[in-house]
Amino acid sequence: MHILILGGTGEARRLAGLLHEAQGPAVRVTSSLAGRVAEPRLPPGEVRVGGFGGAEGLARWLRTHQVDALIDATHPFARTISFNAAHAATAAHVPLLALRRPGWVPGEGDRWHPADSLDEAAALLPALGRRVFLTTGRMGLAAFAGLDALWFLMRSVDAPEPPYPARMEVLLDRGPFTLEGEREVLRTHRIDVLVTKDSGGAATAPKLTAAREAGIPVVVVRRPPVPDGVSVAATPEEAAAWVGHWVGQLSG
Template identity: 50%
Template sequence: MRILILGGTGEARELARIASGERGFDIVSSLAGRVANPRLPVGPVRIGGFGGVEGLRTWLRENRINAVVDATHPFATQVSAHAATAAADLDLPAVHLCRPEWVQRRGDLWTRVPDLAAAAAALSQHGERVLLTIGRQGVGAFADCVRHRFVIRAIDAPQTPLPQRYELLLARGPFTFDEELVLMSRHRIDVLVTKNSGGAQTEAKIDAARTAGVPVVMIDRPPLPAGAVAVDDVSAAVDWLRTVGSHSVH
C-alpha cells in the first residue's frame, strides 16, 4: 500500500519512521518547503507544493497512492483542504493526524481570538513588550502595531512587512521551560501571542507564561475540513493505516 504523508511536524516524522518499518507499507512524505533546512523524515521525501487541488489529484493518481495522511501543522488550512478534496475526488481513504490542542488551566491568563487580525487588535489591552511566536508567515498582521515592541521568534526570517519596533530571534525549538522563562524575563515580556498548535514540543512557553504571570493572546485553531476523519496521535494513525491496509488486501 502506497501512502502519502503530508508532513512538516514531529508527528509526521514519527509516523513515517514507524510506518516505514511496517511490512506492506510504501511511504512517501511531502513537505511544503517553507522552512530553509527542514528536519527530514525517514524514507522518500518530496519538497514543494503540488499546484492546488488539481496538481495534488494528478500527483496522487500518477504515483498510485492508496491512502493519504494529513499530518501537517494544525494551522495549515489550505493544504488540509486540498488534501481532503483531492482524496475525496479519487475515493482514497484519508485521515487527519492532529495533536490535541492546549486547554486553559488554572493560572493561565488567556485572551482567545479567532485569527491573526483579532490577535493584533487584542494587543491594545496589553503592555508594550510582545513575544510573537506564530511562525514567520503571519507577522505582517502586526505591522501596524506602532505602540508595541516585538520580540519575533521564528526559524527563518519573515518576508512580510514588519512592525516598526522589533527584535528578531531566529531559533528552532523545542525550547525548555527554563529557556522560555529566561527569555520572558530578559525581554521583560508583557504578553505572549501564539497559535493553539497544541502538543508537548512547544508547550513550555505556555507553562512559562503561566508561571511568570504573562498574559497570552491565544489564536484558536481553524476547523478541520468538513467530514474529515481525525485521529489525535501517531499510534492511532498507525492503527488506521493497518485497518485500511487490511481492507485493501481483502
C-alpha cells in the same frame, strides 16, 4: 500499498518511522514537505518537497503515483493544504485521515485571551501589554505591522520577510524549548504579553507555563477546523493503526 503523508510536523516524522518499522516492504511511504523551512528535519522513507498546484494538482499526483491512502499530518494551522487534501482525496477516491495533535487547555492561573485570527490577536494587544513575545511563525506578520507603539520579539525557525512590525527583534530558534529557557526569554526581554497559535503538543508548550508563572497574559489564536467529513487521529500511533486497517483491507 502507497501512503502519502502531507508532513512537516514532528507527528508526521514519527508516523513515517512507525510505518517503516511496523509495515516494512508492505507499505511505501512518501512524505511531502511544503519547502517553507530552509533546512527541514527529514522523515524516513521517500521525501518530496514543494506544492502540488492546488487540489486538482494533488488529485492528479495521487492518481499518477497510485496512492492508496492520504494522511494530512500538516500543522494544525495549515488550512489551505488541509482543505485541498479533502477535495483531492474525494476527487481521486482515496481515503483520507487528518493527524492532529490535541490543542492546549488553559489551567488554573492562566490569563488567556482567545482570538479567531491574527488580525483579531493584533487588535487585542494594545490593551494587554507593550513588549510582545510573538510565537505565531514568520508568516502573517503583516497583521502586527501597524502596531508602532509596541515592541516585538518574534521567534521562528527562518528569518521573516516584510511587512512586519517596525520595532521588532528576531530570535531564530527551533523547538523543543525548555521551561527554564522560556523563563529566561521572558525575563531578558521584559515580555509582558505572549501571542501564540493553539498549535498543541509538548515541544512549544513550556512558554505557556512560563507565562502563567510570570502572570503574563496570553493571546491564543484558535486553530481552524478540520474539513467536514474527514476522520481524525490524535497521535501517530492512531494514524499507524488506521493504515494497518487499510493494509488489511487491500490484502484481504
